[in-house]
Amino acid sequence: MTTFLTYTLLGLVLGAVYFIAASGLVLTYNTSGIFNFAHGAQAMLGTFLFWQLKYDWGWPTLAALLVVIGLVGPLLGAALHALIMRGLRDTADVTKIIVTVAVLLGMVYLSQWIWNPDEARTVEMFFGADAKVTVLGVVVRYHEIVCLVAAAAIAIGLRVLFTRSRIGVVMRGSVDDPDLLRLNGHDPERAAMLSWALGSTLAVTAGVLIVPVGGGALEANMLTLLVIDAFAAAMFGRLRSIPRTFAGAMVLGLAATYVMGYLPASGPVTGNLRVSLPMIVLFVVLVVLPQDRLRGAAIRTRERYRVPTVRSAAVWGLVLVAVVYLYSLLLEDSGITTLTLGMTFAIIALSLTVLTGYAGELNLAPLSFGAVATIVAFHFGVSGSGLSAYLTPQGVLAGVAAAALVGGLIALPALRLRGLYLALATMAFGVFLSNMVLRDTTEHELFGVKFTLFPNGTLAVPPPKLGPLDLRDGQTFLMTATVLFALLGVALAALRNSGYGRRLAAMKDSPAATAMLGQDLVRLKLSVFMISAGIAGLGGVLMSAAAGSVSGENFTIMGSLALLMLVVVAGIGYISGALLGGLMSGVGATVLVGTFNDLALEHEAMSSIYSALAHLVMVGTALVGMGVGRNPSGFVHDIVESYRHTTKPVRYGGAAVGAVLYVLALTDVIGVWTFAIAVLCGVMLLPVIGRMLQEEGRRRTTPLELIGVDEPYTDQLRARLDRELGLPALPVTAEKGGARATA
Structure with a gap:
């Protein structure tokens, strides 16, 4: 009985902290209409700051808490709303989600810059671990009492705020009908800013309380995901009800401790299930939620995408193949491998173009479907051994088919979900896969066959061999991946211009109108999910083969979120947006960060500056994502529009200069880096030069x-x-x- 009461108490304490975090999500969503995916990162950043004040600088606990919870938390939330979130009105769901994802990644990168991840940091319980009392034979620490009391006080306070106070009504009205709120003399932006300040304070409070309960060292990614577990509790109340959120948090906390206490301790299943349980609960809760009504009319947003013709897609596909081939002649073997990885990421990004750009559905875990395809291809498609091993075409096709099948299975129970709920469902799947499948290094036996999903935590995936085409050669692999991207791009352009593509666009604009016209929404969603998952699976297999060896770290949810963010920044409705987003994810940041780190090792006197530049690249990438709200169509849209108004002589002149630079690079007169930077600057400046010449011509023309x-x-x-x-x-x-x- 004492054991049961002990685990019950631990579950209630964990549930109390989950509720504090989830209540902040409910507060901000109810008053701004934005689900804050950066909620866990705010908690993480506040916790690191608390450690800095208390343990590194020696501040008293009370003073550190007052600064972190009473000052930094509210200011952080108010600043986020004032600088970023208030500009997200009239944008699509994917834009709102990506901006908060960018904030999450930016905070994680910033914390890793300030606090070295290689150094261990711990946070002790308030009053110390020895400050405790015994109730019914169960040891209760003062820190745990603080968690329970804080959760109860917050639950009562928020209930009163939303139902009995005028400011609570104003907060809810700021998202329900801001124009009506203005007519009544209230400022909806001020009310939303107040709610973001309170929500950030609750997030920071949860972070400071949960770390001593869970134990272990402070780590940015783990702490962020730990608070993200509170998403499941928020879904219990469907982001509206504080009492149901409180009940869901307690159920979640108790279930986690009972799993840890009563399931068999031997083997990794119990530990992995304990970590994955919140995401399993989140997915189940999302599936059994009451169904949202279909929207009766199309919602006008600021996203605008031009649909390419099949002919133009084919022409630009040929141009891409030619440009990549010519550029590969300038690269060494390591550079070719890096560019190949970038092209495989671009193929994965195409899965987001068809799913989100064309159909308006969301998938926050595209790399997870690549992981599924990689596992299947590794176990059923590798022929030979050692250096002579290769991946068979049958293995690649089996991996793609498995990814498409899993995509259908994941989409099937979530077919009635849209927007935020569907995004959370795919995120839950991605985290579950990382925790339960990609960590499974034990041996299993099925129908007399013994196998291990991830032997030794890694998979050595050899290059494919497609008949006479052996992809062991780096340039051959690169050109094969490029041709595959071009073919898939032409196929997606043809799909978008077909009747099926028009039905997808209609479903994106107005599901209700599409259903009234007799279209089968279930079939549309299921088919586009399977197509998207299959493309992601193909890109995942090729990425694994190009890397040679992959582990679970190659398919984390953070990697998927970064890829999605960069594709949206480039333009998720464009095939070229998938190309640039994939290259930035697989090549851009990796090359820049690696270059600065190498320079830091070579030049010790400048090592601090080069290291700072490496971190600045990562933080800058997230800052670009935060600006998506100002340009939700992506920068590809701006580039395309700017070149439409550029005269042919300017374009031909730019092409001639590029050809001269290429010849200079090919003959080693200039370096590859110099050539790449010069071409990039030329591409960006050419429309500006064209506009300047046009203005000069107009000035010279006599009125x-x-x-x-x-x-x-x-x-x-x-x-x-x-x-x-x-x-x-x-x-x-x-x-x-x-x-x-x-x-």
């Missing part, structure tokens, strides 16, 4: 009213004046001896 005054009449000016006035053209004349003669 119509000054023809014959500032400039004498000529045949060209007369012809121009006739055109402007709509007069018929005169016969061509010639000047002879000062007299005009008709030719």
Whole structure:
């Protein structure tokens, strides 16, 4: 009985902390309409700051708590709303989600910059671990009592705030009908800012309380995901009900401790299940939630995408293959391998283009489907051994089919979910896969066959061999991946221009109208999910083969979120957006960070500066994602529009300069880095140069009213004046001896 009471108490304490975190989510969502995926990162950042004040600088506990919870927490939430969140009105769900994901990644990168991840840090319980009392034979520490009392006080306070106070009504009205709220003399933005300040305070409070309960050292990713477990508790109340959120948090905490206490301790299943349980509960809760009503009308957002024709997609696909081939001639073997990884990430990114860009559905774990395909291809498609091993076409196809099948199975119970709920469902699947499958290094036996999913925690995936095409050669692998991306891009362009693609676009704009026109939404969602998962699976297998060896760290939810963020930044509705987003994810940040780290090792006197630049690259990437709200269509849209107004001579001139630079790089007159930077700057500056030349040309053109005054009449000016006035053209004349003669 004492054991049961002990685990019950631990479960209640854990549930209390989950509730504190979940209540902040409920508060901000109810008052701004934005689900804050960065909630866990805010808790993590506050906890690290508390450690800095109390343990590194020696502040008293009370003073550190007052600064972190009473000052930093509210200011952090208010700043997020004022600088970022208030600009997300009239944007699609994916844009709102990606901005908060960018904030999450930025805070994680910032914490790793300030606090070295290689150094161990711990936070002790308030009043110390020895400050305790005994109740019914159960030891209760003062820190645990603080958690329970704080959760009860917050539950009562928020209940009163939402139901009995005027400010609570104003907060809810700021998202329900901000215009009506303004008519009644209230400022909805001020109310939303207040709710974000309170929500951030609750997140920081949860982070400071949960670390001593869970034990272990402070680590940015783990602490962020630990607080993200509170998402399941928030879903119990469907982001509206504080009492149901409280009940869900307690159920979640008790279930976690009972699993740890009563399941068999031997083997990794119990530990993995304990970590994965919140995500399992989250997925189940999302599936059994009452179904949302279909939207009756299309929601107008600021995202605008141009649909390419199949012909233009094919032409640009050929251009891409040619450009990659020419550029590969400048690279060494390591550079070719890195670029190959970038192209495989671009293939995975194409799965997001068809699913989110075309159909409006969300998947926060594209790398997880790549992991599924990799595991299947490794176990059923590797032929030979050692250096002569290769991946068979049958293995690649089996991996793609498995990923598509899993995508269908994940989508099937979640088919009635949209927007935020679907995003959370896919995130729950991604975290579950990382915790339960990718950590499984034990031997299993099924139908007399022994196997291990992840032997020794890694999978050595050899390059594929497709008939006479052996991808052991780096350049061959690169060109194969590029051709596959081009073919998939043309196929997606054809799909988008087909009747099926138009049905996907209609479902994205208005599911209710699409259903009224007789379209089967279940079939549409299921099919597009399977197509997307299959593409992600293909990219995952190729990525694993290009890397040679992969572990669970290659398929984490953080990697999936970073990839999705960069694709949205580039333009998730464009095939070129998938290309640039995938390259930035697989090549851009990796190359820059690796280069700065190498420079730091080579130049000890400048090591601190180079290390800071490496961290700045990661933080800067997240900052770009935070600005998506100002340009939700992505920067590819801006580039395309700017080049539409650039004259052909300017484009041809830019191409000629690029050709000259390439010849100089090919003959080693300039370096590859110099060539790449010069071309990148040229691509960005060419539209600016074109606009400057056009403006100069307009300035040099004589206004119509000054023809014959500032400039004498000529045949060209007369012809121009006739055109402007709509007069018929005169016969061509010639000047002879000062007299005009008709030719």
